[in-house]
Amino acid sequence: AQSVAQPEDQVNVAEGNPLTVKCTYSVSGNPYLFWYVQYPNRGLQFLLKYITGDNLVKGSYGFEAEFNKSQTSFHLKKPSALVSDSALYFCAVSEPAGNQFYFGTGTSLTVIP
Amino acid sequence: DVKVTQSSRYLVKRTGEKVFLECVQDMDHENMFWYRQDPGLGLRLIYFSYDVKMKEKGDIPEGYSVSREKKERFSLILESASTNQTSMYLCASSRGQGPSSYEQYFGPGTRLTVT
Numbered sequence: 001a002q003s004v005a006q007p008e009d010q011v012n013v014a015e016g017n018p019l020t021v022k023c024t025y026s027v028s029g030n031p032y033l034f035w036y037v038q039y040p041n042r043g044l045q046f047l048l049k050y051i052t053g054d055n056l057v058k059g060s061y062g063f064e065a066e067f068n069k070s071q072t073s074f075h076l077k078k079p080s081a082l083v084s085d086s087a088l089y090f091c092a093v094s095e096p097a098g099n100q101f102y103f104g105t106g107t108s109l110t111v112i113p
Numbered sequence: 114d115v116k117v118t119q120s121s122r123y124l125v126k127r128t129g130e131k132v133f134l135e136c137v138q139d140m141d142h143e144n145m146f147w148y149r150q151d152p153g154l155g156l157r158l159i160y161f162s163y164d165v166k167m168k169e170k171g172d173i174p175e176g177y178s179v180s181r182e183k184k185e186r187f188s189l190i191l192e193s194a195s196t197n198q199t200s201m202y203l204c205a206s207s208r209g210q211g212p213s214s215y216e217q218y219f220g221p222g223t224r225l226t227v228t
Contacts, residue, residue: 032214046216094212105155
């Protein structure tokens with residue numbers, strides 16, 4: 001069973017428009033949720049995480065993500081996309097109950113000038 | 114800043130060779146991880162370790178083994194390399210022992226080609 005799903009392989013958005021990169025999860029207990037970004041020819045970098053508390057978390061480079069427990073989702077958002085946001089984005093979950101870590105398959109974001 | 118280094122950026126090996134990939138972190142992290150990254154498949158966890166001499170299998174451990182003799186070093190071993198192990202290998206580390214709320218820090222990756 002897929003524990004983390006990123007339903008879109010590719011997302012295109014015009015510069016200046018809001019962007020959303022989707023992530024849903026299916027793990028037990030209270031998982032910890034993360035977003036990472038991989039710029040071309042560079043390693044993965046941490047963007048933000050949800051541990052507990054406020055469902056809206058803010059991270060690096062103006063990104064934010066909303067945790068929705070009822071929909072088991074953790075979508076990444078940004079109000080106004082920049083061309084420099086073009087990269088590969090990965091959602092990840094850390095599941096203490098099952099002693100596992102999972103990454104999604106990644107979503108390639110292209111911001112069109 | 115946390116630094117995770119990997120021994121090689123690019124590696125070319127022949128089928129059947131024994132391959133060692135080394136990873137070192139300098140932040141005294143308890144957890145260390147090995148992933149492989151393939152187009153369309155994302156990151157898949159091979160093994161992780163939450164303490165010296167401890168290891169846990171991830172999603173795809175077959176064909177791989179690991180060694181963690183010192184806290185800062187985590188080695189991935191391909192006992193007999195095969196062409197289907199051609200991939201990008203990523204090492205990462207994090208605080209905490211086992212699945213935790215701490216984020217992972219990644220090395221630059223090793224692109225392994227097995228011919």
